[in-house]
Amino acid sequence: MLPLFGNEKRRRINLGGQTSVHTHDSIVNQARVRRGEREDRRRQHDSAIRIQAWWRGTREARLVRRELFSIFQHDPLSISGLRCLVLIGRSEQVLGMWSAAVVGVGEAAYLQNATGPHRTSWLVLIRQVAFLLLQDVASHPQEGRSINHLRVLNALLSSSTASQTCGPQGSEFAALVVGYLLQRGLYRSLAAAIMNSPLDARDSPALPLLIPIVTHPLHLYDQSRPEYTAAFLGLVQEVLSIPLLPNRIPLTSLTHLSSNLPLSAISVLSASVPTIAASLSVESRIHLISSLLAFAPPRYSKLSAPPLNTLLHLFAALLNALPPRALDPPSLNGDADHPASATRGYDPDDDLPIVVTAVPSSSTPVLLPLDPRTRKRLQTIASDTHVKALLAASQRHPSSREAFFEFLLTLCTMWPSRSDAVLMAVMVSGAGTFRELYRGYVRSSPLGKEGLAALTDATNARHWPPLLVLTDLYAQALLTMPDDEFFSNELSAKPDGLRNPLTLDEVVAFSRMLLKIAFTLYWRDDQNSLLAATVPGTNLQWDVVREKLTKALLAVHARDSRRPFTPPDHWLVTSHLDMNLFVKAAIAEDRRLTQPAGTRALSSRQVASLSPRLGVLNNIPFAIPFETRFRILRAFIRHDREEHVESTLRRAYQYRLPRRATVRRGHIAEDGFDKLGEADLKGLVQISFIDQFGEVECGIDGGGVFKEFLTEICKEAFHSDRGLWLENKKNELYPNPHSYATELHSLAWYRFIGRILGKAIYEGILVNVVFAGFFLAKWLGKQSFLDDLESLDPELYQGLLFLKRYPGNPEELSLNFTVAVEEFGVAKTVDLVPNGSNIPVTRDNRLEYILRISYFRLTKQIKQQSEAFFEGLSDMIDPKWLSRMFNQQELQILLGGVDTPIDIDDWRAHTKYGGLFDSSHPTIAAFWAVVKTLTGDQQRALLRFVTSVGRPPLLGFKELNPPFCIRDSGGDESRLPTASTCFNLLKMPLYASEAMLRQKLLQALFAGAGFDLS
Known part of the structure; x- marks a missing residue:
C-alpha cells in the first residue's frame, strides 16, 4: 500500500552529542505528544483505507451498472x-x-x-x-x-x-x-x-x-x-x-x-375525521373545503345517512380547525374595495347589525392570501342554496339531523358575517326545524336542569349544538316576527311560516332553561377558569355561549315586557340570592372596578369575568327585581355625587358655589339653554324665575324651584312647535328625522335636553315625559325592528307585514332595496344597500329588506339627533347604569314613575308638616281619612296636583325630592286647597269637618283651580 500522508515511523537519532536533562513534567508532556502523533497517524491510515475502498466500490459499481445497462439494453x-x-x-x-x-x-x-x-x-x-x-x-x-x-x-x-x-x-x-x-x-x-x-x-x-x-x-x-x-x-x-x-x-x-x-362510501373515514382536520395545515384545510364544495353538493340528494353524517362532520371539523374568521372576505373587514363610497345614502360604518352569532372579542381575524377563485368557491358553503340542500338532505335522514345542527353551529361561529344569511336560509324552510329542535332535542336535554356539573359534563356534549342552534334561530326569527305572529298558536289559521314556531308554553319553558344556564354561567367566582375552557361538543368558549343565550333571553324578555305572557317571577332568580347582600356586594364590586377618568370603560363581558353580581346586572338584569336594581342605581349616583363633590373641592373656590341662573316665565327653555347649556349640572343649581313684569320672584331655591324649572322646561323643549320632537299616535316622543334637526344648532339643543333629563334622573325627580319605545331602546343601546315600526309609521308597518306574508312572488310588487324620503316637498331615493336600486326584493331576501327598511326608519334617520341627546345624557348618567340594568319600559318608569296603587300609609309616614299643622292635628287626621276613601284615579290626581306627577316615587315616598309637605293656609273654609308643585307643598285651610275637606279637595283637583306659584 502506498503511503498517502508520508512515513512518520523512522527512528529519531540525536547527533548533538549532548544529553538532555528532563524533569518529570516534561517527560509526561513528551509522552502525551507522542501518543497524539500516533493517534493522528492511525486516523490517517484508516481514512486512506476507507477512501480507497470507496473508490474501488464506485469503480466497481460503475462497471456493474454498465454491465447491467448493457444487459438491459439487450x-x-x-x-x-x-x-x-x-x-x-x-x-x-x-x-x-x-x-x-x-x-x-x-x-x-x-x-x-x-x-x-x-x-x-x-x-x-x-x-x-x-x-x-x-x-x-x-x-x-x-x-x-x-x-x-x-x-x-x-x-x-x-x-x-x-x-x-x-x-x-x-x-x-x-x-x-x-x-x-x-x-x-x-x-x-x-x-x-x-x-x-x-x-x-x-x-x-x-x-x-x-x-x-x-x-x-x-x-x-x-x-x-x-x-x-x-x-x-x-x-x-x-x-x-x-x-x-x-x-x-x-x-x-x-x-x-x-x-x-365515491362520496357514497366516505363513511369509511368517519373515525378518521378528527385526524384529517388535525393533520392538515390551515391552507390545506381551506382547499379541502373548497374541493368538497366543488364535488359534493350535486350528490347530497343521493347520499344515505352514514356518508352524509361523515361529510357534515368533516365540514364541521375542518371549519373548527381554522383560525377565527379565516373565511371572512376582505370587504367585510373594512378593505378599501368596499363599494359603499359610491352609493347614495349607504354608510358602511352604520350598517345593519343583525348578526346573532357572537365571537370572542379577543379573536383577531386571520385573512389568508387566497386566490379569488378559491374565495369565490368558499362563498358557496354559506350560500342559501347550499344550506338548503344540506337541510333537505338531512331531513330525509333523521339520523343525520344532529350532524347537520353541528355543521350549522360551526358555520355560523366560524363565519359570523354570514351567519344571518345561513340562519335565514333555515328559517324560510318553515317552522318544522324550530319545533324539531325544541321537542326532539332541547326539551329533554339535561342542560339547565342539573346545575353546572351537567353543563360541563362531556357526556352531555351532543346536547349543546341543538340548543345553541335553536337559540340563534329563535333570536333571529324574533327580529322579523310581529307581535300578532308571536302570540299566535298552533290552532291559528295563519300559514306555518307566519306564526310563532313554538307555542307560548314552549317559549316559557325554553326561556326559563336559557335563564338558568345563563345565570349559572354568570354566577361563578372562578370566571377565568370557566371561560378558558370550551363548551363540550363545540369549539366555542363559554363566554361566547353565554352571549348567545343572553341575546335570545333579551329578545324574549322584550316581548314579555310589551305584552306579558310568562308567569309571575318567571324571570327572577331571587330564590338563589339574598337581595340586601346582593345590593351591598354589587355596589362594592362596582367601586372596585370603576375606571379612572380618561380610561376605557370595561365591556359587559369583562365586567362579567371580574364580578359575578355585576355580570348578572349588566347582562340579564331582569333576573333581579326592578326595585333592587333601582336601589343600586341610586347608590351608584350617590357614590358619583360624593366623588364629584370631592373633585370640585379640589378646584378654585368659585366652583364650590351653587350655579345660579335666572329664567323668564314663558322663555324657560331658551334661558335655560343659554345659562345652563355647559354648566356643571352635577353640582347644586339654583334657579330664580322672572315674572311677566320683569321682577325676580321671591323665595330661595332649596330644590323645589329647580324641580319646577325641570318640569316647565320639559313642557317647552318637547313641544312640537319647536320642531325637535314629534309625537306618534300615542303621544309618545321621538326625535324629528327631518334634515333641519341635524343642523349644529338643533344638535346642541338635543344635547342640552339630554343633560336636563339626565339631571332629573340624577336628582330622582320624576318628569311627565313619555318617549316612544323604539327611542327608549336606543338609550339602552338595543336595536329596534319591525314591531317598533308600528308606533312610528303604521302604514309602512302594515305594508311590510303584507310583504312578509305575501303568498305570491314578491318580485311582482316591483320593490327594490331603496326607500323614498320627502323633505320640503321634494322626494329623493336612498339606497338601503350598495346598488340597492338594482337589487329586487325576492322571496329569499324579503326578510332582509324588512330589517333594513325598519332599521333605516327607526335608527338611521335619527342617528345624529340620538347621538347628540345621548352625549348630553351621559354627562350626567353613566350610560352603563341604564343600558346594563334596565329595559325600555323600566327606563320610562325611571323618568316618570309607574301607575301603581299608591301606598297611603307610606305616603303619610313620609309627609312633612308646617305652620299650625302636625301629624296629630284634627285637620290632618281628617285629610288622611278622606284620602283613604278616594278612588285610585282621585289619589293620583291629588299627587299630581301637589307634585306635578301622578305616579308615586319608585322606592316609596321617602325618595320624593323635595318631601311631600302640608301646611295651613288660614281658617277661611270657603277657600280651596292650593299647591306649590315646585316644593311638593299642599296648602290647606283648617276645615272643621271631613265632608267639607272632601268637597273642597275634589273641587280643587278637578276644577282647574288651586295652583300657586308662591
Whole structure:
C-alpha cells in the first residue's frame, strides 16, 4: 500500500552529542505528544483505507451498472432486463427507455408476464419499478417520458385493464401493486405531480393520464378492506387538499374525477375525521373545503345517512380547525374595495347589525392570501342554496339531523358575517326545524336542569349544538316576527311560516332553561377558569355561549315586557340570592372596578369575568327585581355625587358655589339653554324665575324651584312647535328625522335636553315625559325592528307585514332595496344597500329588506339627533347604569314613575308638616281619612296636583325630592286647597269637618283651580 500522508515511523537519532536533562513534567508532556502523533497517524491510515475502498466500490459499481445497462439494453422487457432496471434504480434514461419499450409492445401484451413462467419474480420486481416510475412522474410530470410512465402506471393499477389482460388474477395482481405503492405514499406522489404541473395548463398531455390513477385504487378493494380506507384517506388528505384542484385539470378529467369520487362510501373515514382536520395545515384545510364544495353538493340528494353524517362532520371539523374568521372576505373587514363610497345614502360604518352569532372579542381575524377563485368557491358553503340542500338532505335522514345542527353551529361561529344569511336560509324552510329542535332535542336535554356539573359534563356534549342552534334561530326569527305572529298558536289559521314556531308554553319553558344556564354561567367566582375552557361538543368558549343565550333571553324578555305572557317571577332568580347582600356586594364590586377618568370603560363581558353580581346586572338584569336594581342605581349616583363633590373641592373656590341662573316665565327653555347649556349640572343649581313684569320672584331655591324649572322646561323643549320632537299616535316622543334637526344648532339643543333629563334622573325627580319605545331602546343601546315600526309609521308597518306574508312572488310588487324620503316637498331615493336600486326584493331576501327598511326608519334617520341627546345624557348618567340594568319600559318608569296603587300609609309616614299643622292635628287626621276613601284615579290626581306627577316615587315616598309637605293656609273654609308643585307643598285651610275637606279637595283637583306659584 502506498503511503498517502508520508512515513512518520523512522527512528529519531540525536547527533548533538549532548544529553538532555528532563524533569518529570516534561517527560509526561513528551509522552502525551507522542501518543497524539500516533493517534493522528492511525486516523490517517484508516481514512486512506476507507477512501480507497470507496473508490474501488464506485469503480466497481460503475462497471456493474454498465454491465447491467448493457444487459438491459439487450432485452429491456425480459425478466433479466427488469431485474437490471430495479438494480440500476432511479435513472431517468433507463426508466424512459423501459416505459417506451412497454408502450411500444403494448401495455396489455406486457402485462401477460403476470401469468407467465416468471410470474412470482415479475410481480416482485414490477412493484418496485412502478414506484420508480411514480417518483419520476412526481418530480417531472411535464417531461415527455412521463407520458409513457403514466400509460404504464394506468395499465398496472387499473382493475379493468388487468382483468381484461390477465383474467381473474388480474385484479389480484393490480391490488398487490397498489398496496405496495400505498405504503410508500402513492397519493403524496400523485399530489406532487399535479402540483408540479402549471396551474392553468389544462392542455397538458400528462393530466388526463394522471387523474385516472387517483381513482384506480378505489375500484380494486372492497370497502371493508383497510386498503380501501387508506386509499380514500390519501385521496382526501393529499389530492383534494391541492389548491385550486378543479382549476388545474382538464374538463374531461374533472368529469372523470367527479363521477368516480365515491362520496357514497366516505363513511369509511368517519373515525378518521378528527385526524384529517388535525393533520392538515390551515391552507390545506381551506382547499379541502373548497374541493368538497366543488364535488359534493350535486350528490347530497343521493347520499344515505352514514356518508352524509361523515361529510357534515368533516365540514364541521375542518371549519373548527381554522383560525377565527379565516373565511371572512376582505370587504367585510373594512378593505378599501368596499363599494359603499359610491352609493347614495349607504354608510358602511352604520350598517345593519343583525348578526346573532357572537365571537370572542379577543379573536383577531386571520385573512389568508387566497386566490379569488378559491374565495369565490368558499362563498358557496354559506350560500342559501347550499344550506338548503344540506337541510333537505338531512331531513330525509333523521339520523343525520344532529350532524347537520353541528355543521350549522360551526358555520355560523366560524363565519359570523354570514351567519344571518345561513340562519335565514333555515328559517324560510318553515317552522318544522324550530319545533324539531325544541321537542326532539332541547326539551329533554339535561342542560339547565342539573346545575353546572351537567353543563360541563362531556357526556352531555351532543346536547349543546341543538340548543345553541335553536337559540340563534329563535333570536333571529324574533327580529322579523310581529307581535300578532308571536302570540299566535298552533290552532291559528295563519300559514306555518307566519306564526310563532313554538307555542307560548314552549317559549316559557325554553326561556326559563336559557335563564338558568345563563345565570349559572354568570354566577361563578372562578370566571377565568370557566371561560378558558370550551363548551363540550363545540369549539366555542363559554363566554361566547353565554352571549348567545343572553341575546335570545333579551329578545324574549322584550316581548314579555310589551305584552306579558310568562308567569309571575318567571324571570327572577331571587330564590338563589339574598337581595340586601346582593345590593351591598354589587355596589362594592362596582367601586372596585370603576375606571379612572380618561380610561376605557370595561365591556359587559369583562365586567362579567371580574364580578359575578355585576355580570348578572349588566347582562340579564331582569333576573333581579326592578326595585333592587333601582336601589343600586341610586347608590351608584350617590357614590358619583360624593366623588364629584370631592373633585370640585379640589378646584378654585368659585366652583364650590351653587350655579345660579335666572329664567323668564314663558322663555324657560331658551334661558335655560343659554345659562345652563355647559354648566356643571352635577353640582347644586339654583334657579330664580322672572315674572311677566320683569321682577325676580321671591323665595330661595332649596330644590323645589329647580324641580319646577325641570318640569316647565320639559313642557317647552318637547313641544312640537319647536320642531325637535314629534309625537306618534300615542303621544309618545321621538326625535324629528327631518334634515333641519341635524343642523349644529338643533344638535346642541338635543344635547342640552339630554343633560336636563339626565339631571332629573340624577336628582330622582320624576318628569311627565313619555318617549316612544323604539327611542327608549336606543338609550339602552338595543336595536329596534319591525314591531317598533308600528308606533312610528303604521302604514309602512302594515305594508311590510303584507310583504312578509305575501303568498305570491314578491318580485311582482316591483320593490327594490331603496326607500323614498320627502323633505320640503321634494322626494329623493336612498339606497338601503350598495346598488340597492338594482337589487329586487325576492322571496329569499324579503326578510332582509324588512330589517333594513325598519332599521333605516327607526335608527338611521335619527342617528345624529340620538347621538347628540345621548352625549348630553351621559354627562350626567353613566350610560352603563341604564343600558346594563334596565329595559325600555323600566327606563320610562325611571323618568316618570309607574301607575301603581299608591301606598297611603307610606305616603303619610313620609309627609312633612308646617305652620299650625302636625301629624296629630284634627285637620290632618281628617285629610288622611278622606284620602283613604278616594278612588285610585282621585289619589293620583291629588299627587299630581301637589307634585306635578301622578305616579308615586319608585322606592316609596321617602325618595320624593323635595318631601311631600302640608301646611295651613288660614281658617277661611270657603277657600280651596292650593299647591306649590315646585316644593311638593299642599296648602290647606283648617276645615272643621271631613265632608267639607272632601268637597273642597275634589273641587280643587278637578276644577282647574288651586295652583300657586308662591
